[in-house]
């Protein structure tokens with residue numbers, strides 16, 4: 001039987017490579033790889049099926065929040081660090097993904113949320129959405145509908161291009177009136193919400209004539225039902241997408257983190273408009289998804305953000321779905 005400790009001993013490996021580096025007799029001089037290091041990641045899209053709908057997740061790029069204790073509230077810094085390290089995640093910084101969903105029903109192409117656009121509030125890694133769409137073979141001009149969960153900077157920032165042209169020139173836009181009115185309100189420009197309001201105004205303002213306000217329970221486009229989940233923002237909306245027997249719930253920012261805001265769903269999140277209402281809504285909606293075993297697509301979960309939630313103690317656990325590599 002193999003001595004496991006010896007087989008996986010890091011010290012042993014280090015000693016061997018040191019011998020090699022010193023030109024020792026064990027492994028000889030360092031080998032030359034046949035190919036250089038790529039230094040590039042795979043294309044940032046993932047395709048899967050929901051019944052007969054062809055769905056594609058496209059990314060706007062990672063969104064680094066930095067040190068987590070100022071963002072995830074109601075728990076000590078030490079406890080946040082432990083929850084993260086217990087889940088093999090860095091404990092000193094949190095990075096969210098931005099998973100935007102595209103659905104093609106065969107007669108309509110729908111994009112849910114559209115990333116940070118040119119805004120660099122969270123650094124240089126965001127703003128990849130249009131490039132990701134192109135990698136996925138999707139022309140932004142072909143998008144028929146932009147369905148919006150809420151008017152935050154990382155969900156509507158990509159509507160307008162840098163030069164003031166529309167990134168999705170042929171799309172109708174669907175958003176709740178409550179969120180539209182709240183985040184485009186000129187009266188909030190003198191408040192700490194200023195940066196978010198400016199971006200919402202810049203992206204929603206020029207598109208006012210294309211906006212259709214969605215109501216709770218309404219079927220906004222065929223097979224897509226709006227469900228109000230107020231709290232993170234006052235008009236925050238998730239979308240249940242159904243084809244035949246299959247459904248997936250595009251939950252937007254119902255929960256921002258697969259550990260911190262699932263294991264402890266009542267924690268508060270600094271970017272919530274009404275953190276107490278957000279926590280109550282989070283528990284209620286996650287309870288429903290867990291009880292009905294409906295998969296979710298979470299905008300900020302680890303790429304590509306698709307999985308199930310199940311009740312676990314006082315909170316929930318996330319079970320990422322296996323990738324569908326054959327459609």
Ligand SMILES: [Zn+2]
Pocket residue numbers: 152154155253299300
């Ligand atoms: Zn967000």
